[in-house]
Amino acid sequence: MSQLTDEEIRDVMPHLQRFALWLxxxxxxxxxxxxxxxxxxxxxxxxxxDEQSLRAWLFAILYxxxxxxxxxxxxxxxLLAFFxxxxxxxxxxxxxxxxxxTLALFATLPTDYRVxxxxxxxxxxxxxxxxxxxxxPLGTVMSRLSRAxxxxxxxxxxxxxxxxLRRLK
Amino acid sequence: MKPDEEDLHAWLDGxxxxxxxxxxxxxxxxxxxxxxxxxxxxYEMQLLRQAMHQQKQTLETPEPHVxxxxxxxxxxxxxxxxxxxxxxxxxxGFTGWQLKDSQMAGHLPMExxxxxxxxxxxxxxxxxxxxxxxxxxxxxxxxxxxxxxxxPPNLEQYGFKPLGARLIATAQGPAALVMYQDPHGxxxxxxxxxxxxxxxxxxxxxxxxxxxxxxxxxxxxxALVTPLDAAATGDVRKAVAQVTG
Numbered sequence: 306m307s308q309l310t311d312e313e314i315r316d317v318m319p320h321l322q323r324f325a326l327w328l329x330x331x332x333x334x335x336x337x338x339x340x341x342x343x344x345x346x347x348x349x350x351x352x353x354x355d356e357q358s359l360r361a362w363l364f365a366i367l368y369x370x371x372x373x374x375x376x377x378x379x380x381x382x383x384l385l386a387f388f389x390x391x392x393x394x395x396x397x398x399x400x401x402x403x404x405x406x407t408l409a410l411f412a413t414l415p416t417d418y419r420v421x422x423x424x425x426x427x428x429x430x431x432x433x434x435x436x437x438x439x440x441x442p443l444g445t446v447m448s449r450l451s452r453a454x455x456x457x458x459x460x461x462x463x464x465x466x467x468x469x470l471r472r473l474k
Numbered sequence: 475m476k477p478d479e480e481d482l483h484a485w486l487d488g489x490x491x492x493x494x495x496x497x498x499x500x501x502x503x504x505x506x507x508x509x510x511x512x513x514x515x516x517y518e519m520q521l522l523r524q525a526m527h528q529q530k531q532t533l534e535t536p537e538p539h540v541x542x543x544x545x546x547x548x549x550x551x552x553x554x555x556x557x558x559x560x561x562x563x564x565x566x567g568f569t570g571w572q573l574k575d576s577q578m579a580g581h582l583p584m585e586x587x588x589x590x591x592x593x594x595x596x597x598x599x600x601x602x603x604x605x606x607x608x609x610x611x612x613x614x615x616x617x618x619x620x621x622x623x624x625x626p627p628n629l630e631q632y633g634f635k636p637l638g639a640r641l642i643a644t645a646q647g648p649a650a651l652v653m654y655q656d657p658h659g660x661x662x663x664x665x666x667x668x669x670x671x672x673x674x675x676x677x678x679x680x681x682x683x684x685x686x687x688x689x690x691x692x693x694x695x696x697a698l699v700t701p702l703d704a705a706a707t708g709d710v711r712k713a714v715a716q717v718t719g
Binding site: 311314318319323326332335339343344403404407422427432447448450451454455457458 | 479480482483484487489514515518519521522523525526528529531532533534535536537538539541542544545548
């Protein structure tokens, strides 16, 4: 078994970009995330070569990088708030151009919900693959998916409630 | 039994097992409202998928070789870092070794014993701290200054009698020279001093017209300094070499 081929990288690229974009909701962060994900992936050897599991494998790497980055950012933000007494602005969707209403509403979902919908409903990962990618139990995948769809449904119906206050990151 | 929310989603995603699927289908057939809700979710997910596929990707798409190059650069950086580390360690180690060598070169082993012998070994009477012809007098004097040290050897069987002893200060503490003389006026000296800077191994060296044999125990360095030109000292040297070697 060898490293990813150029062909495999080209094939998976749009999927990684989409995943990164909706994770970060910021094109620059998404670019960085895709880059660091592929660089990390190129230092390893994938366990399986079929397209679907290769994609899941890369999603897992990308997601791990994202979580690590968020943790660092949060720590930095807390530190900043401690010294300046101000709450630093969190990332927003303003740097992303979204023409579609559905996507605009989707963008307002908490990160965990966006991720699970992307993996299962858009990328077509199985529950098991999604659970492995996010490193969470299968039961959590199911409950999160059902809550995510419910919230999106309410938003689409126009019954838009303010975002739940608890942070889901 | 009524299927729960998660069962409905699992069925929708094709993840439900046969039993659950049958249960969900029966439930949806009996409850048009629930069936409507599930259809809505299915539709919304289609909507999402379509919107996702139509959304223009504004991200840069570098060619794969760009990533490979980055990986290579990262590896080279790590390798370079490791090299720097190894290099600095070896430079440090080598310099240290050189330093040690040069220090050792500056310190001829037991040079102080040789110098002390030269100072006190000449026939003119440089005053001794103790003038003793008895072995045990000398032994008790040495014992006072050098705890746990060896006592000066008895060299009478080789014709050498103790003449006296002299206390000498070194940077590491007191040292002492015990002078012996044979009936022909040949003088040999036994020397004791603290271990530092280094515990000397057993050895010997010649300096001009004298020979220094040296050895160590746990606490002190010792030396026997003998003149090279006197035939009478050959036996003493042999004896010392045997005992300490």
